[in-house]
Amino acid sequence: MSCRLRRVVIGRISLLLVFCGLLTACGGHQKSVYRPDSTTKRSVGQKPYTVNGERYEPLSSHEGFVQSGIASWYGSDFHGKTTSNGERYDMHAMTAAHKTLPLGVYVKVRHRDNGREAVVRINDRGPFVAGRIIDLSYSAARDIGIVDSGTGPVTLQALGYLDQTATGRTAYRAPASYDRGSFGIQVGAFSRLENARRLADEIKRRYGVSSISESVVKGARYYRVRAGNYTSLKEAEQVRERSPDRVIAAGFVVALD
Numbered sequence: 001m002s003c004r005l006r007r008v009v010i011g012r013i014s015l016l017l018v019f020c021g022l023l024t025a026c027g028g029h030q031k032s033v034y035r036p037d038s039t040t041k042r043s044v045g046q047k048p049y050t051v052n053g054e055r056y057e058p059l060s061s062h063e064g065f066v067q068s069g070i071a072s073w074y075g076s077d078f079h080g081k082t083t084s085n086g087e088r089y090d091m092h093a094m095t096a097a098h099k100t101l102p103l104g105v106y107v108k109v110r111h112r113d114n115g116r117e118a119v120v121r122i123n124d125r126g127p128f129v130a131g132r133i134i135d136l137s138y139s140a141a142r143d144i145g146i147v148d149s150g151t152g153p154v155t156l157q158a159l160g161y162l163d164q165t166a167t168g169r170t171a172y173r174a175p176a177s178y179d180r181g182s183f184g185i186q187v188g189a190f191s192r193l194e195n196a197r198r199l200a201d202e203i204k205r206r207y208g209v210s211s212i213s214e215s216v217v218k219g220a221r222y223y224r225v226r227a228g229n230y231t232s233l234k235e236a237e238q239v240r241e242r243s244p245d246r247v248i249a250a251g252f253v254v255a256l257d
Contacts, residue, residue: 065101065158065178069133071109072151073141074126077218083124090137097124097135098156099254100183100233102175105158109134111144112153118143119159125255128186128224183236184211184226187251196223199247203227206245211256229256 079091085103089095096107101122110117118140127135134156138147146152160174187203190196196212203210203225213224227248230236236253243249 065156067133067156068112069154070131070151071111071134071136071141071144071146071154072127072129072132073136073138073146075138081216085123087123089124092139093137094118094120094140094143095123095137096120096140097126098122098133099125099128099252100181101158101178101255102181104161105175106160106162106172107134108157108159109136109140109144110155110157111146112155114145116144121162128189128252128254130252179233180231181233182256183230183233183253184209184228184256185236185240185248185251186224186226186254187247188225189222190225191220191222193223196225199225203247207248213256226254226256227251 074089074097075091078089081089083089083095084097096109098107101107103122103124105122106119107122108117108119118136120136120140124135127133132151134154136144136146141147144152144154158174158178160172163171163173188196188199190199193212200210200212207227209227209229211226211229213226215222215224228236228239230239233253240248240251240253
């Protein structure tokens with residue numbers, strides 16, 4: 001491929017990334033299963049990192065995960081559709097979509113302007129829009145006061161899995177680490193499979209690993225291209241942040257299937 005042609009292809013890919021980001025606030029419903037490794041220890045003193053201009057602030061302890069950014073919500077258009085953990089989305093339940101947190105983890109969401117809070121369970125993946133860190137159900141969005149505005153500034157605190165053994169109180173059990181799992185860098189979303197395959201082949205040729213995830217958003221089918229397969233969220237973020245490749249640098253980290 002000539003240098004001039006490569007620049008044209010990259011330019012078109014960048015436009016597609018922006019266009020697809022505007023199309024969907026929630027990242028579809030690919031089936032994702034997180035299997036925590038109980039033997040893995042989270043490194044003490046893990047440094048904060050930045051994704052799409054938003055600061056992620058993991059705690060130095062394995063007991064939590066803190067993140068600040070923009071929350072959005074999704075409602076009737078997705079009501080009854082399958083979420084990433086196989087459940088049917090219920091807009092009246094207290095659930096949410098997150099790009100990387102383990103499915104089944106409970107998260108406290110606090111609106112940074114009005115102080116209102118809600119506790120939600122992560123059962124879906126998304127939102128695949130730059131700058132947004134969580135997609136809330138309608139009920140959760142109503143509780144913190146962002147239904148009318150559509151979005152709002154929030155801080156997330158991961159609480160862990162619900163502890164079914166606790167009696168007379170609500171308690172949570174944290175996984176061994178929020179940093180361990182399977183993560184990739186999403187670099188494109190296409191409505192045509194052949195376009196996704198073309199980019200995936202190019203990514204694989206240059207970086208060794210690529211994958212395509214199929215999802216349906218508001219009745220439209222999308223094929224999302226991911227680069228790499230990392231066992232650490234922090235490692236995946238560092239690769240994205242330090243990459244001289246504009247396609248990789250413009251992407252964002254997601255939990256892989």
